[in-house]
Amino acid sequence: MNQRAHAAPAETARVPAQSRSEQSVREAPGFPAGPPVARGEHTHGERPIPQPRVAVQRPSVRGQVLDALRTALVSGDLAPGAVYSAPALGERFGVSATPVREAMQQLALEGAVEVVPNRGFRVVERGARELAELAEVRALIEVPVILRLARSVPAERWAALRPLAEETVRAAASGCRATYAEADRAFHRAVLALADNEQLVQIAEDLHRRAVPRQRGRADLMADAGEHAALLDALVAGELDAVRRLVAGHFAAG
Template sequence: MALAGGSLRRMSLRDQALSVLREALVTGDLAPGEVYSAASLATGFGVSTSPVREAMLALVDEGLLEALPNRGFRVVSFTEQDFAEIFELRMMLEVPGVGRAAELGVGDRVERLSQLVDLIEKTAEERDLAGNLQADRDFHILLLEATGNRRLVDSVAVLRDQTRLHNLRSLTADGDLADSAAEHRPLLDAVLRGDRTLAEKLMRRHLSHIPGDWSKRGPDA
């Protein structure tokens, strides 16, 4: 099976396979309930099986795929309770995390954060869902890195990937993608001003869209 993303050439093959597979989860090219083999995906990428298998095992560790002995890997299907727990955890971790970043300052990350806000807005305008979600992920993870808490960053990264596990293409159809994108610049401004209270308020509002996004994922999610 060939997925969007082209051949794997730069960075380590394992890391690039991981990036392409994450995108495939978001776009629905890898669908919940279906079984995929590392060998067939590797053939589509034009690489050996090993780096693709390593990438898929990493996604197993993150709770996005499950390994099926002698069969391959299956995309995890989440229940409504799973979604509720993920949302609650993200509220518990990301809201105070962003507040802490505002309190401590983001150091030399200002330029990159500003570039990511520009990219989030640009990809939303172009209705590039995969590009937008990647830029969104990079922005929020980079913000949290300012806290200096590696375990917080790692935990949120996994939760954010689980949030995006299912196809969210409907976001591009009704303007929600643009509305969400527009919330990043005020958030960054609040963080850069060191306004913890406002940063937490804006982050809480930003995350409040998640249940609505999930409700649009459709009957096949």
């Protein structure tokens, strides 16, 4: 028998209900009664699933659910090591199990969850060593690129990224890990996009998603965001030694 979700934190956004055809999404005051549990996946004994922090609003149900699940993973609403079934998650999203299962398959490809036959999906637990290894790989990719760009990109193009750096500071001040992770990813994506290499950007984003630590306090987020602003200042000023020091330290702190 499915467990009902406990009361969600105040900052959690509600997810609208899904129509029978799943062609449109309507806002609702809370979690509606979802579709019946599909056969083949056991839902008993699962952790209560908090309300997701992102509202489902776009036409693509699978894409909306995927975004909501990514946010829940970063925020810790989906606990590392816990197993969740698609029917149980679908009930709480107000959609069928199908778009949830499809979104979870994508997350499995990204290494965020793993398939548990006849049960659902287990949230991957990343230890300190694995996070350190991922941070090292990110550094091996991003540091040389940023240093190369520092020698060729004009100051005005770096200055144009100032709003993104400021957004990471605002996101860090909120203390929400999911909000900060998205702002941080947007900043790094914009920096790497100056290399005009889409494959580089995609690989870096995949590593970023895998490497985000789930246990980071507001002070850690603020320090990380402050490094973005300092790095941008050095890039605008053309201070290559400062750029080298800041970008290496940014990933080492990872």
